[in-house]
Amino acid sequence: MDYQLDFVGLFPYYKDLVSGIILTIQITILTTILGVSFGIIGAATRVGKNKFLQNLVGGFVEVVRNTPFIVQLFFIFFGLPTIGFKLTALEAGMIAMVINLGAYSTEIIRAGIEATDKGQWEAGKTLGLKWYQIFIHIILPQAFNKISPALISQCVIVMLGSSVLSQISVEELTFTANFIQSRTFLSFESYFLITGIYLIFAIVLRFVLTVVSEKLFKTKAMKEGN
Amino acid sequence: MMHALRNQKVRGILFQLLTVIGLVAFLWYIGSNTMSNIEQRGIKTGFEFLNSTAGFGIDEAPISYQETDTHGRVFFVGLSNTLIIGFVGIIFSTILGLIIGVLRLSNNWLIRKMSAAYIDIFRNIPILLQILFWYNVVLKSLPAPRKSLEFAGDIFMNNRGLYIPQPDINSTTLTILASFVVAIVSIFFLNIWGNKKQEETGKDFPIIIIGFALFIILPIIAYFIGGANFNFDYPSLQGFNFRGGKSISPEFLALTFALVIYTATFIAEAVRSGIEAVSKGQKEAAASIGLSQYQALKLVVLPQAIRIAIPPTINQYLNLIKNSSLATAIGYPEIVTVFSGTSLNQVGQAIEIIAMTMLVYLTISLVVSAILNWFNHKMKIKER
Numbered sequence: 001m002d003y004q005l006d007f008v009g010l011f012p013y014y015k016d017l018v019s020g021i022i023l024t025i026q027i028t029i030l031t032t033i034l035g036v037s038f039g040i041i042g043a044a045t046r047v048g049k050n051k052f053l054q055n056l057v058g059g060f061v062e063v064v065r066n067t068p069f070i071v072q073l074f075f076i077f078f079g080l081p082t083i084g085f086k087l088t089a090l091e092a093g094m095i096a097m098v099i100n101l102g103a104y105s106t107e108i109i110r111a112g113i114e115a116t117d118k119g120q121w122e123a124g125k126t127l128g129l130k131w132y133q134i135f136i137h138i139i140l141p142q143a144f145n146k147i148s149p150a151l152i153s154q155c156v157i158v159m160l161g162s163s164v165l166s167q168i169s170v171e172e173l174t175f176t177a178n179f180i181q182s183r184t185f186l187s188f189e190s191y192f193l194i195t196g197i198y199l200i201f202a203i204v205l206r207f208v209l210t211v212v213s214e215k216l217f218k219t220k221a222m223k224e225g226n
Numbered sequence: 227m228m229h230a231l232r233n234q235k236v237r238g239i240l241f242q243l244l245t246v247i248g249l250v251a252f253l254w255y256i257g258s259n260t261m262s263n264i265e266q267r268g269i270k271t272g273f274e275f276l277n278s279t280a281g282f283g284i285d286e287a288p289i290s291y292q293e294t295d296t297h298g299r300v301f302f303v304g305l306s307n308t309l310i311i312g313f314v315g316i317i318f319s320t321i322l323g324l325i326i327g328v329l330r331l332s333n334n335w336l337i338r339k340m341s342a343a344y345i346d347i348f349r350n351i352p353i354l355l356q357i358l359f360w361y362n363v364v365l366k367s368l369p370a371p372r373k374s375l376e377f378a379g380d381i382f383m384n385n386r387g388l389y390i391p392q393p394d395i396n397s398t399t400l401t402i403l404a405s406f407v408v409a410i411v412s413i414f415f416l417n418i419w420g421n422k423k424q425e426e427t428g429k430d431f432p433i434i435i436i437g438f439a440l441f442i443i444l445p446i447i448a449y450f451i452g453g454a455n456f457n458f459d460y461p462s463l464q465g466f467n468f469r470g471g472k473s474i475s476p477e478f479l480a481l482t483f484a485l486v487i488y489t490a491t492f493i494a495e496a497v498r499s500g501i502e503a504v505s506k507g508q509k510e511a512a513a514s515i516g517l518s519q520y521q522a523l524k525l526v527v528l529p530q531a532i533r534i535a536i537p538p539t540i541n542q543y544l545n546l547i548k549n550s551s552l553a554t555a556i557g558y559p560e561i562v563t564v565f566s567g568t569s570l571n572q573v574g575q576a577i578e579i580i581a582m583t584m585l586v587y588l589t590i591s592l593v594v595s596a597i598l599n600w601f602n603h604k605m606k607i608k609e610r
Contacts, residue, residue: 066591067584068551079576083260163352202350
């Protein structure tokens with residue numbers, strides 16, 4: 001084994017790399033925001049009063065959680081055009097990721113809401129608040145406080161899942177790695193580099209989301225209480 | 227009219243009605259849209275394509291398959307490959323996960339930190355990237371068949387895969403296989419019998435030793451009963467490639483390595499949390515009533531740890547099966563690659579094909595979660 005590592009050989013492709021990094025960051029930010037919002041709406045429906053919508057969202061969540069992400073992606077990218085929705089690879093990828101994170105976070109947030117004391121709903125009602133006011137101002141912050149570690153992990157998993165978009169030729173990080181290694185034959189170096197970047201992404205995303213959730217959902221009383 | 231609108235009941239029904247109407251309109255829009263699109267492009271609908279000839283070859287088909295077979299056959303070839311990779315992956319990731327999970331709680335600082343680092347690193351790298359890494363970096367850089375790596379004289383590894391000797395199927399092999407099944411079944415029943423006896427008499431039944439003995443003795447007896455005729459088909463280099471023996475493709479190897487290493491990190495965490503969840507007082511209580519360390523582990527710690535560790539582990543099995551769909555990136559012919567990939571390209575009926583694929587995974591999930599529910603029900607602490 002007289003193999004010499006050659007990271008310098010990757011240098012001519014730094015522009016592809018940077019654009020791959022930027023695209024992955026953009027996808028991650030957009031997916032996290034849209035997906036969690038989707039999850040909040042989904043969870044609100046799941047605990048809401050309408051039985052029909054409850055079952056509809058529940059069934060949808062089960063289908064998404066029990067099928068592979070890549071099959072969902074193929075369904076949106078190859079399947080939807082046959083019924084008249086033409087999408088670019090990036091659009092299809094974004095929709096698939098938002099739906100995926102949305103379904104998982106619906107389930108996580110719902111668990112948080114159900115773990116919140118029923119008395120909180122009743123207390124809100126006695127104060128004369130409307131359902132949505134109780135949900136937004138009382139229940140949701142407490143629920144988020146309980147489930148933020150699980151939700152953050154899910155966001156990181158979905159961020160790592162963005163690598164799958166390379167299969168429908170979205171030019172994100174993994175696509176870039178494949179592109180570079182097929183051009184240079186420096187397969188170990190390119191994958192090693194990309195792996196390092198994903199690790200950094202995972203750590204940074206976890207850190208940022210932890211800070212955000214502390215800032216947003218930990219009230220002063222909660223901090224003192226804990 | 228306004229009066230009726232203020233009535234909460236009437237309003238509720240009204241909103242329900244509006245939702246249903248909205249949904250029906252949406253579905254109708256999609257339906258008509260689909261029909262017009264399909265008409266425009268001349269795409270067929272329905273499942274008749276399953277009977278048409280596929281016309282492409284599949285390298286690894288566990289069930290017999292030829293190019294002239296139908297797309298329906300392709301579906302089953304893909305399905306069986308998915309099940310194979312799932313089965314192999316589950317077994318190996320359980321073993322690796324158990325080991326790493328226990329090492330994670332070791333008293334040795336270095337071992338503990340190393341297994342923690344293993345878990346943290348491999349669960350934070352996208353599984354697709356790991357599959358590509360094993361396939362493109364490790365297995366592609368192996369030597370060509372003529373310069374194969376050789377293990378124990380009869381096992382060869384090169385960039386076309388792994389070649390191992392394969393036993394001929396005759397009466398001896400079949401009896402030995404049967405003896406393994408007999409061993410597993412008898413251990414299962416011996417365990418139940420031993421537990422019952424222990425509850426009655428308090429004597430410990432050495433199931434582990436007896437189980438091991440059964441596993442070794444029964445196949446040896448079977449070897450002689452079956453005629454002591456054990457032949458291997460050895461791989462050998464002929465021309466540019468190996469002939470004979472059992473060959474395992476690099477696609478399969480890469481997928482197995484990546485899935486096992488990735489899934490084992492999650493299983494290790496489940497094992498660790500299971501063991502840690504058993505409070506120290508339980509072990510001390512067991513010691514104080516005079517149980518040996520082995521008895522304490524078997525009777526007190528493990529039953530409680532398993533109850534906590536199994537549900538997340540089974541969830542990880544499901545994830546492993548779902549992640550095996552990423553095989554399409556390296557071309558291992560499981561269901562997404564051959565059916566949602568190649569067949570889809572030929573037939574063009576994306577909705578039907580992908581719906582069928584989704585149904586496969588949904589079914590697997592439902593079966594597994596039924597098993598999980600049964601297990602949870604069985605393992606529920608019975609309070610007396």
